[in-house]
Amino acid sequence: MLGLRPAHSGDDTASILQQVNAGGIKPLRQLRRDLPRDLETVIAKAMSAHRDQRYDSASDFADDLRRVLANEPTVARPPTLIDHIVRHAAKHRTAVITTLLVGSLVLAGLAIGTTMLAAEKQVSDTLLIQAQHDRAITREAVDRLGMQISELLADIPAANSVRQRLLSETLDYYKQIAAAEVIDDRDSQQRIDLAVAYGKIGIFQSELGQSADATASLRESERLYGVLAQDSPDDADVHLQWSISQNNLAERLAQVGDLQSAAEWFAKAIATQKRLGNNVELAKTLNNLGGMLSDAGNVSESQQAYERALALIDGGGRGNESVPDAGTRDLVHYEERTLQSTIRSNLAGLLAKHDPHQAATLARQSLQYQLELLAKDPGKPKLATQVMLTLNTLADTQTQIGNHASSVESLRQAVEIGRQLHTRWPDQPSYRRDLAISLNHLGLSLSALGELNQAQSVLQQAAEQGRALLEVYGDSAEVQNMLGGILNNLAFLAGRIGDRHTASLLYEDAIVHQQIAIDLAPKILKYQSSLKTQQTNLKQLRGES
Incomplete structure (x- = not known):
């Protein structure tokens, strides 16, 4: 109404949905220069393509509109440079991501070059600390490019080829880091960084279909974490990361059919996570174990693993960890409900032939939650895929019932x-x-x-x-x-x-x-x-x- 035209125009539903999925609307002040800038910002926040960037409630939206009328500062803020980059990454995928890739490689080259020069020339402690600081900043930047933007592109199917290239370039960066790293056995952070690097190398190799290389990298990550855990028996975070590396290795071994080795690594991860009292990570590992046992035809033990995982999530989630703040608590609740839905769907698929009535109940519960999410974010293909797969599971239970x-x-x-x-x-x-x-x-x-x-x-x-x-x-x-x-x-x-x-x-x-x-x-x-x-x-x- 303010722009005197539809926010998204098109002759059919498909073309309109495509515009919505691409994200972004034309700024109001490009249509009406007489509108206040704060009003433009508030409307843009309310119409963000991403749920977590919109107002939490209609009441919050109304409050900000009242602030505009009262000429008071609003909660909404104009988009930052990073916001613009992310939006352009979705809208102009190839050009923007290619530019980011070039930038990441330049940063990677500078970081590795700085680190190697520091080692070769034995510069002063001050310069070495600065080099390490620069390296940490560079890794954080590449992590954002390689992981976060990669996840963003995973929700944009048309950008699949660009995402593959991004993963490949990020993999090369981490390989250079691992090769160039000169480890001081007294520097635990350096050793953690190397373990993290090999873990990420394994994940990227797995995404790119490099199966044997992925397994070797994940084994090295687990080995490095194991040494760190031995040296730091009271460091709960190191032990948790060690267990996650064991779970990742077990998943990879299960995918290539080495079920005996996979079961052994799952058991090690489960033992550590039980000792630490981290119910969410333990539920994830048990869910993965249930999937492996299901593929192996071991229905009874697979069911036990899934049911244990569900009991952990239903029983309060994070176990002995400290209580998070409100924003983090909302995110934790979302992650736990999503994990719960996934486990229910997996258990339903397992029980379809053996207990179809219970399986149908589980599938409907999972489907209900997925449909709630899809209603809030109808342009997200990943959610639509989850609904599709759960419908298949529900249909299987209905078939078994007759x-x-x-x-x-x-x-x-x-x-x-x-x-x-x-x-x-x-x-x-x-x-x-x-x-x-x-x-x-x-x-x-x-x-x-x-x-x-x-x-x-x-x-x-x-x-x-x-x-x-x-x-x-x-x-x-x-x-x-x-x-x-x-x-x-x-x-x-x-x-x-x-x-x-x-x-x-x-x-x-x-x-x-x-x-x-x-x-x-x-x-x-x-x-x-x-x-x-x-x-x-x-x-x-x-x-x-």
């Missing part, structure tokens, strides 16, 4: 979300994968209802999405396994319809992809189990014993 009609309805909602995400961001592979999974489940539910032609059409769409994904991720064991499963389901349906020739070809194709998955990840037992199922189905089709 309510196939409800399952079909849940899955159609999931597929619709998946199609919207994939249509808006066709180059984001995770959206194609999630859509393929939802289509596969929908095909199975339609088949259970006797809608065989519809089921066949939907499964064919799932297979198309899976094959398209292989063009980019042909060396991904999980993608090969996913396509093998879809083709097996499509073959079984073709056999039901009576097309035995097509069914035979599809089973053969499924077996090829499943064998590739096993070759890529020979330690993951579920891949071998799926192969045996497909081979048995083909033999039965051919009438072989």
Whole structure:
């Protein structure tokens, strides 16, 4: 109303949502020079694209508007230079991030150069302290670029290629830091910095698909923290970070199929976190352990891990830690509720076949919270993805109960979300994968209802999405396994319809992809189990014993 025009214009919902998702509105005083600058600032805060930058309540918004009328200072402040950089990072992704990358590399070069010169020339203590201070500032800047802006770009699917480049450049920086570091065994902060550096190297390598290198880096980070913990037996923070490094290493080992080693590292992390009384980190580790046990087919122990994790969060979260201030407390509450929702969804997926009624209750609880978040921030694709995956879990429980009609309805909602995400961001592979999974489940539910032609059409769409994904991720064991499963389901349906020739070809194709998955990840037992199922189905089709 103040600008005498809509804040976002467009001919359809999609184009308007795209503008909203990009963030930012045209400043009011560019439209109306007669408006007070404070009013412009207040409106801009109220309409921020990010929830945590808006007013906490309508009352706070009203109070600031009253201050404008009374010509008093407002809570809202004009955006800082950093605010402008973040907004431009979302709006002009490639140009701005490339500039930031160049800046980070210049800073990195200066920091490493300064440190090495300080060591080589043995400058005075004053200059050495200054060099260390400069290095700390540089690392903080690169951390913001590599981690925080990377997380920002993770919510902007179109910026995926830029994010990959940013991760790669940040990884190179940390490698240089680790290589150039001259460690004084008496300087605990230097040793902590090196442990942190290797931990971040491992995380970046994992994000970039460098599996073996990631495992080696995470092992080195854990080793360095272990030495620090031995030297500082009473330093709770060092011991907590040590346990987190053990959890990270365990997750990586589980991903590559080394479940025995992963279980050992999870156990070490859990023991330390229990001793420290940090319930949130302990719940995270137990959730990760539950996922590994679920993948290994150990339902009973997986359920115990998930239920222990939920009990820790339900019981008050942070255990023996000090009480945070109000702002931190809100953030902690959000993180704990989000973790609680994730654990419930994981437990629901585990129990779908064994206790579908309890699983359905858990899935609905998780879905309710996710929908609340999505209603507050409808332009966030990550939240939409979480809703989509929980709908799949809910549908699985409905299928197990025998309510196939409800399952079909849940899955159609999931597929619709998946199609919207994939249509808006066709180059984001995770959206194609999630859509393929939802289509596969929908095909199975339609088949259970006797809608065989519809089921066949939907499964064919799932297979198309899976094959398209292989063009980019042909060396991904999980993608090969996913396509093998879809083709097996499509073959079984073709056999039901009576097309035995097509069914035979599809089973053969499924077996090829499943064998590739096993070759890529020979330690993951579920891949071998799926192969045996497909081979048995083909033999039965051919009438072989």
